Amino acid sequence: MKLRSVLLVIYLLLLLLPIYWMLNMSFKENEEITGLFSLWPHHFTWANYGVIFGDASWYTGYINSLIYVGINTLISVTVALPAAYAFSRYRFLGDRHMFFWLLSNRMAPPAVFLLPFFQFYSTVGLMDTHIGVALAHMLFNVPLAVWILEGFMSGVPREIDETAYIDGYSFPRFFVRVFIPLIRAGVGVTAFFCFMFSWVELLLARTLTSVNAKPIVAIMTRTVSAAGMDWGVLSAAGVLTLIPGAVVIWFVRNYIAKGFAMGRV
Amino acid sequence: MKPVNQKAWFLILPVILCVAFSAILPLMTVVNYSVQDIISPERRVFVGTEWFKAVMRDDDLQGALLRQITFSFSVLLVEIPLGIMLALSMPAKGWQASAVLVVVAISLLIPWNVVGTIWQIFGRGDIGLGGVLINHLGINYNYTSEAFDAWITVLVMDVWHWTPLVALLAYAGLRAIPDPFYQAAKIDAASRWAVFRYIQLPKLRGVLTIAILLRFMDSFMIYTEPFVLTGGGPGDSTTFLSQFLTTLAVGRFDVGPAAAFSLIYFLIILLFCFVFYTVIQNTGKGESR
Numbered sequence: 001m002k003l004r005s006v007l008l009v010i011y012l013l014l015l016l017l018p019i020y021w022m023l024n025m026s027f028k029e030n031e032e033i034t035g036l037f038s039l040w041p042h043h044f045t046w047a048n049y050g051v052i053f054g055d056a057s058w059y060t061g062y063i064n065s066l067i068y069v070g071i072n073t074l075i076s077v078t079v080a081l082p083a084a085y086a087f088s089r090y091r092f093l094g095d096r097h098m099f100f101w102l103l104s105n106r107m108a109p110p111a112v113f114l115l116p117f118f119q120f121y122s123t124v125g126l127m128d129t130h131i132g133v134a135l136a137h138m139l140f141n142v143p144l145a146v147w148i149l150e151g152f153m154s155g156v157p158r159e160i161d162e163t164a165y166i167d168g169y170s171f172p173r174f175f176v177r178v179f180i181p182l183i184r185a186g187v188g189v190t191a192f193f194c195f196m197f198s199w200v201e202l203l204l205a206r207t208l209t210s211v212n213a214k215p216i217v218a219i220m221t222r223t224v225s226a227a228g229m230d231w232g233v234l235s236a237a238g239v240l241t242l243i244p245g246a247v248v249i250w251f252v253r254n255y256i257a258k259g260f261a262m263g264r265v
Numbered sequence: 266m267k268p269v270n271q272k273a274w275f276l277i278l279p280v281i282l283c284v285a286f287s288a289i290l291p292l293m294t295v296v297n298y299s300v301q302d303i304i305s306p307e308r309r310v311f312v313g314t315e316w317f318k319a320v321m322r323d324d325d326l327q328g329a330l331l332r333q334i335t336f337s338f339s340v341l342l343v344e345i346p347l348g349i350m351l352a353l354s355m356p357a358k359g360w361q362a363s364a365v366l367v368v369v370a371i372s373l374l375i376p377w378n379v380v381g382t383i384w385q386i387f388g389r390g391d392i393g394l395g396g397v398l399i400n401h402l403g404i405n406y407n408y409t410s411e412a413f414d415a416w417i418t419v420l421v422m423d424v425w426h427w428t429p430l431v432a433l434l435a436y437a438g439l440r441a442i443p444d445p446f447y448q449a450a451k452i453d454a455a456s457r458w459a460v461f462r463y464i465q466l467p468k469l470r471g472v473l474t475i476a477i478l479l480r481f482m483d484s485f486m487i488y489t490e491p492f493v494l495t496g497g498g499p500g501d502s503t504t505f506l507s508q509f510l511t512t513l514a515v516g517r518f519d520v521g522p523a524a525a526f527s528l529i530y531f532l533i534i535l536l537f538c539f540v541f542y543t544v545i546q547n548t549g550k551g552e553s554r
Binding site: 016080120196201241246256 | 281294
């Protein structure tokens with residue numbers, strides 16, 4: 001038991017090492033980064049963060065990212081809830097085919113679909129809008145959301161539905177008042193996954209935006225290619241992208257710790 | 266047995282609309298490209314299955330596909346066992362559980378190009394902690410010039426990045442096992458291995474299905490991280506399938522062959538996922554009933 005904890009701590013330290021290195025670099029000046037190898041910043045500076053917070057073209061990137069990730073998470077979970085209920089409770093014509101078709105969208109390599117995506121979104125006028133990116137990200141988030149929610153719902157005994165209907169609940173009232181609270185943990189975990197995959201995605205978000213909805217991840221790539229390498233600002237921007245994720249994990253940690261089996265245990 | 270209810274279609278209608286909006290037309294466009302030779306926007310010739318035949322014979326493409334398959338299976342072989350081991354040693358309760366969960370999950374929420382950047386810096390022999398340490402140990406390591414080093418760096422990066430996903434899912438699966446199972450095992454004086462093999466592993470089937478399929482799909486479509494880290498080099502040692510096809514479609518503008526191969530690509534992922542899914546579902550059935 002002791003040995004296991006020691007190994008776990010060592011693993012966690014290894015996990016944090018690359019992140020520490022980025023944090024370290026974000027507090028250094030560029031001369032120190034390229035000039036000498038140091039384990040901690042010798043000339044501690046906030047200047048790199050100053051660049052980001054002082055320039056609207058940087059910090060609006062974070063706002064844009066948060067907006068479309070938020071829209072995406074909200075819509076994905078909302079449309080996935082009734083669908084997951086249908087898949088977990090009923091059989092209907094073509095249900096398995098439909099489920100598999102949904103999942104197959106998660107497997108379309110985005111790199112190759114970029115050009116058609118660009119053309120299609122330009123045609124329908126969704127280029128460079130938050131809702132456009134959110135819709136595009138639903139392609140891989142909605143199937144996953146349905147899959148995870150279906151797993152949680154299958155763990156809830158069907159007697160609960162039947163009792164509620166006998167007590168005179170209509171379907172919408174039962175679903176919102178009784179059923180969703182029962183799978184609260186599932187909704188939390190699903191939202192976490194939707195947030196995660198939308199927040200980290202680069203290719204689609206970069207292709208579908210130019211100015212108004214440009215996400216922080218795309219702004220970072222532009223800066224890398226321009227004017228050599230501004231390692232300090234790049235690291236600072238990278239560190240700032242960790243924060244929303246850390247907040248979201250903090251909110252769902254109890255749902256994960258409580259456990260879920262995806263289906264009947 | 267679930268009741269048959271055709272009205273359930275109304276419940277899945279919103280999902281279909283949302284996904285089909287982005288799925289159908291782009292896919293049709295790709296199919297369209299794959300059977301035409303587009304010389305200019307006005308001049309296009311129907312070529313049938315010619316692109317499909319051409320890409321199947323292309324050596325570079327076959328090389329990229331082979332590298333991709335090797336990479337994806339290496340990823341699965343390392344990440345799944347490591348993730349399960351990690352989940353088994355994570356504390357179950359208290360503040361330690363919360364703290365460990367947050368630390369473990371953090372790498373999942375880093376944007377993919379930032380992951381590439383982190384490792385690009387970390388692995389450098391002059392200014393990166395990792396690169397400096399390895400060189401200090403007397404191992405000649407340089408991911409920008411040695412093909413093997415580059416490949417290993419991409420693999421280690423992926424393990425660092427994604428093992429937490431397996432660990433989180435496995436951890437949640439473990440927490441869902443009711444205590445009586447362990448009490449029964451104790452009465453039978455079952456060994457730790459027996460507990461793992463006959464209680465924990467079967468109960469993890471649901472979460473591991475998701476973990477394996479997600480890891481396979483995403484590693485098979487990996488693009489951003491190696492692109493930032495190595496740019497596919499040195500040579501083509503880390504040029505995986507997505508990157509190869511993007512160069513073909515965007516860089517060289519060979520849209521026809523690129524589209525033809527992306528359809529084949531899509532089918533390969535579909536096939537593998539179907540096989541994994543069926544195998545996992547069937548191996549579980551025999552013992553849990």
